[in-house]
Amino acid sequence: MADIPAEVDVAIVGAGPAGLAAATELCRLRAGRVLVVEREAEAGGVPRFCGHSPYGMREFGRPMLGPGYARALVARAEAAGAQIATGVTVTALRDGPRLTVTSDAGTGEVAARLVLLTTGIRETTRAGRMIGGTKPGGVLTTGGLQGLVYGAGLRPFRRPVILGTELVAFSAILTCRHAGIRPAAMVEPGARITARHPAGLLPRLLGLPLHLGTDLAAIEGRERVEAVVLRSGGAERRLEADGVIVTGRFRPEATLSREGGLTYDPATGGPEVDEYGRTSDPAIFAAGNLLRPVETAGWCWGEGRAVAGAMAVALAGALPPPAVRRVARTGAIAWVVPQRIAGGCSPALDTLQMRAARAASGRLSLSVDGHEAAARALRALPERRMLLPLPAGTGSPEVRLEAAP
Amino acid sequence: MTSESAVPRGPFDVAIVGGGVVGCALARRFALAGASVVLMEKAVDILDGASKGNSAILHTGFDAPPGSLEAACIAEGYRDYDEIHARLGLPLIRSGALVVAWTDAQEAALPSLMEKARANGVSDVAPLTRAETLALEPHLAPTLRASFRVPREGLIDPWSAPLAYLTQAMAHGAEVLRGCAVTGGARAGDLWRLDTTLGEVSARLVINAAGLYGDLLDEALIGRRDFTIRPRKGQFVVYDKPAAALAGHILLPVPTAITKGIVVCRTAWGNLLVGPTAEEQEDRANAPLDHATLDALRAKGEEILPALAEHDVTAVYAGLRPATEEKDYRIAVHEAGSYVTVGGIRSTGLSAALGIASHVLRLAQEAGHGWQAPNEVAWPRMRNISIAAPRDHESAGNGGIVCHCEQVTRREIEAALSAPLPARSLSGLKRRTRVTMGRCQGFHCSGPLARMTAGAFDLPMAGNG
Numbered sequence A: 001m002a003d004i005p006a007e008v009d010v011a012i013v014g015a016g017p018a019g020l021a022a023a024t025e026l027c028r029l030r031a032g033r034v035l036v037v038e039r040e041a042e043a044g045g046v047p048r049f050c051g052h053s054p055y056g057m058r059e060f061g062r063p064m065l066g067p068g069y070a071r072a073l074v075a076r077a078e079a080a081g082a083q084i085a086t087g088v089t090v091t092a093l094r095d096g097p098r099l100t101v102t103s104d105a106g107t108g109e110v111a112a113r114l115v116l117l118t119t120g121i122r123e124t125t126r127a128g129r130m131i132g133g134t135k136p137g138g139v140l141t142t143g144g145l146q147g148l149v150y151g152a153g154l155r156p157f158r159r160p161v162i163l164g165t166e167l168v169a170f171s172a173i174l175t176c177r178h179a180g181i182r183p184a185a186m187v188e189p190g191a192r193i194t195a196r197h198p199a200g201l202l203p204r205l206l207g208l209p210l211h212l213g214t215d216l217a218a219i220e221g222r223e224r225v226e227a228v229v230l231r232s233g234g235a236e237r238r239l240e241a242d243g244v245i246v247t248g249r250f251r252p253e254a255t256l257s258r259e260g261g262l263t264y265d266p267a268t269g270g271p272e273v274d275e276y277g278r279t280s281d282p283a284i285f286a287a288g289n290l291l292r293p294v295e296t297a298g299w300c301w302g303e304g305r306a307v308a309g310a311m312a313v314a315l316a317g318a319l320p321p322p323a324v325r326r327v328a329r330t331g332a333i334a335w336v337v338p339q340r341i342a343g344g345c346s347p348a349l350d351t352l353q354m355r356a357a358r359a360a361s362g363r364l365s366l367s368v369d370g371h372e373a374a375a376r377a378l379r380a381l382p383e384r385r386m387l388l389p390l391p392a393g394t395g396s397p398e399v400r401l402e403a404a405p
Numbered sequence B: 001m002t003s004e005s006a007v008p009r010g011p012f013d014v015a016i017v018g019g020g021v022v023g024c025a026l027a028r029r030f031a032l033a034g035a036s037v038v039l040m041e042k043a044v045d046i047l048d049g050a051s052k053g054n055s056a057i058l059h060t061g062f063d064a065p066p067g068s069l070e071a072a073c074i075a076e077g078y079r080d081y082d083e084i085h086a087r088l089g090l091p092l093i094r095s096g097a098l099v100v101a102w103t104d105a106q107e108a109a110l111p112s113l114m115e116k117a118r119a120n121g122v123s124d125v126a127p128l129t130r131a132e133t134l135a136l137e138p139h140l141a142p143t144l145r146a147s148f149r150v151p152r153e154g155l156i157d158p159w160s161a162p163l164a165y166l167t168q169a170m171a172h173g174a175e176v177l178r179g180c181a182v183t184g185g186a187r188a189g190d191l192w193r194l195d196t197t198l199g200e201v202s203a204r205l206v207i208n209a210a211g212l213y214g215d216l217l218d219e220a221l222i223g224r225r226d227f228t229i230r231p232r233k234g235q236f237v238v239y240d241k242p243a244a245a246l247a248g249h250i251l252l253p254v255p256t257a258i259t260k261g262i263v264v265c266r267t268a269w270g271n272l273l274v275g276p277t278a279e280e281q282e283d284r285a286n287a288p289l290d291h292a293t294l295d296a297l298r299a300k301g302e303e304i305l306p307a308l309a310e311h312d313v314t315a316v317y318a319g320l321r322p323a324t325e326e327k328d329y330r331i332a333v334h335e336a337g338s339y340v341t342v343g344g345i346r347s348t349g350l351s352a353a354l355g356i357a358s359h360v361l362r363l364a365q366e367a368g369h370g371w372q373a374p375n376e377v378a379w380p381r382m383r384n385i386s387i388a389a390p391r392d393h394e395s396a397g398n399g400g401i402v403c404h405c406e407q408v409t410r411r412e413i414e415a416a417l418s419a420p421l422p423a424r425s426l427s428g429l430k431r432r433t434r435v436t437m438g439r440c441q442g443f444h445c446s447g448p449l450a451r452m453t454a455g456a457f458d459l460p461m462a463g464n465g
Helices: A017-028 A066-080 A142-152 A167-179 A201-205 A255-259 A297-315 B021-032 B069-084 B104-119 B130-136 B160-171 B211-222 B241-246 B291-304 B306-310 B349-366 B410-418 B426-433 B446-452
Strands: A007-013 A034-038 A083-086 A089-094 A098-103 A106-117 A121-123 A139-141 A160-163 A185-188 A210-212 A215-220 A227-232 A235-240 A243-246 A250-252 A284-286 A328-331 A333-337 A351-356 A360-368 A371-380 A386-389 A397-403 B009-017 B037-041 B097-101 B126-129 B146-150 B175-178 B182-188 B191-196 B199-208 B230-239 B250-253 B263-266 B272-275 B313-323 B330-334 B339-343 B401-403
Touching (some): A089 A106, A139 A142, A142 B446, A160 A167, A255 B241, A284 A297, A328 A333, A333 A397, A351 A360, B021 B037, B021 B349, B037 B160, B126 B130, B160 B175, B160 B349, B291 B313, B401 B410
Parallel strands (some): A007 A034, A007 A106, A106 A284, A160 A243
Antiparallel strands (some): A121 A250, A215 A227, A227 A235, A333 A351, A360 A371, B097 B146, B230 B272, B250 B263
């Protein structure tokens, strides 16, 4: 492990938008030696494989494609003075904090004054959704598809069914188009398309049949997918297809933090943090999509940069003590980040971010010690960002989403 | 050596039909006895039938019917595995098992189950009160009544073990024919001539280890069947690695007359599994998963370990056990000692395989077969992919990790593609290395893996999920 320092000031785990933004910012703030470890052969994170979406307005002031955006983030972090070590996997998070790392050179250890976890997210797989049927080849997540298409130049199938209508499903459609794959149908268990308008126009534009209120009940085929069974309103029907793209339902890639003993929030699937991005171990911070499923690259970039600012303050010993005030949630709120409030000034996460558990028209409110501090009416949809101001003062905050009568 | 082209082969001393765990153990046992062995597997790779999906436990046989052939084979199989596993580089995680009672009736059954264990030679079982059980396994639901501990039950790697048996057989000259289905055959003089999809194969002794197809093979070769296979499906859910911290022991229910019931246990790879169901079906080839059943398994797991509700399911699978109309194994010698049926090896095949192999060798010797055992025994070592020993990625020159979830290195994948019995399908590579079997199911490694395996598989990689 010759090229990896044994001791650094800040070790960042994961070189996606959040980690690279944090590295750049920590260097700019002269936080000392900053090391970013990335398990893949190339830094840049998920945008590397998104050859289509608009990236970079907030970060670079111009629209960019994913791969170019990823390269620009890497270049900026390196120019700022951060060391990025690729092909290095962190296998354990230990007290100190110390990271057990492994690479072609074998196993080693890095000690850091502070650690930032920016390990990102993954999609829920066919297994995680417990879809029935056989287990043939040709069932992929969007990430797996993009790895095969953009990473290996393969066309894994010709007529797949796409499951899900989150934004990433439309990324899957565009990846299919790039590879000359013509999806047979798009299937969504919910009553409407999850992604924001105008993404929903895409299936119609491409003549792709869209089945709402429909479950993918089973997959058929032994070696390769031969058909899928769709279930809608109690009726089942068979649709021929040679592949399935299982999209979305992102989950934070939280195994490292969980096995490292950090307090875990089952609601987000990631570690609990306070408004400084500080986890239950005050020397370990977290940012980006590890905190919750799922936000845009630009959002993660901003979050990484903001938490880096808090870490620089922490290195100077000037962060308020770790918090015990938890943000309570009631009604149809699936999760809230940050989960805890320390109550100091200059928070890194300066809003409470939430998602609705289900579609609801109603009233979103924040109260502190029972007194309402903020409220607004809204039409909440799952997978859409809801924000409230971070509560001031020292009382006990509670967020609430009530359906209108 | 492996050579898999269509030319007449033989005569061999022993032809084994079926490359499941039992066939692999038989190949090893007969090769070590000095016989020339050929093993034929109709799938493109070994372990593609009943051995594909099981609970990966090395049982002591404490709950087998005392006096049965199954009980004897499990006991001998356990002893043999314990003796040889270290030399073959195979794991044995001595987790121990708890048989947990949740109702009055189950609690009342515990003493007789312990009696049965002692009758099976498993004398170290020990009763535990509710408090003692919870002290050992604090994540168990507190509604449990009592339990007893079976200290020697353990966790093993259900795919590396048979691969090791077969690799050792190959080191002693055994041939392996994959993609080789036996379609018929007849005995002329003292020689069997088997028709296969790879041409004629001749042998003096034929052993039917065809698992889910055992009865059909008997009918094709000896014109009769003593039993009918009734495939019994078992579905499983597998949780991500952090869930493994919830249970140290294998957690067994009080068995019923039909099934051992739903087990919760860690795996040798550091996951946690819940299963299997026991569902009779006609289909011998496919074991389809069912969403509602998997949901019910998940709920059952959470009844036993409530904290499982906060953990992610990362894999689901189903296996088929080759059950018959009777409980015990169906091992019989036919055709003047030239043919042995090894059938009805249902859920305990992994634990019993080495014992079954020794039992069948004795039957063959009693029937007059005999060979000159080699002076030296080769002990090929498997690469460790379990949590029981250091992993490849911890040593230098591993090429870096390709599959992050299961921490599989480039060197491990290359080794599996160039081993004496190389992986010839993605499923085969998964069983040898665990690649893509983790929480992301190929989200991250599909691309690099497709590039690495180009040209290596019969069916090129289109990904899996």
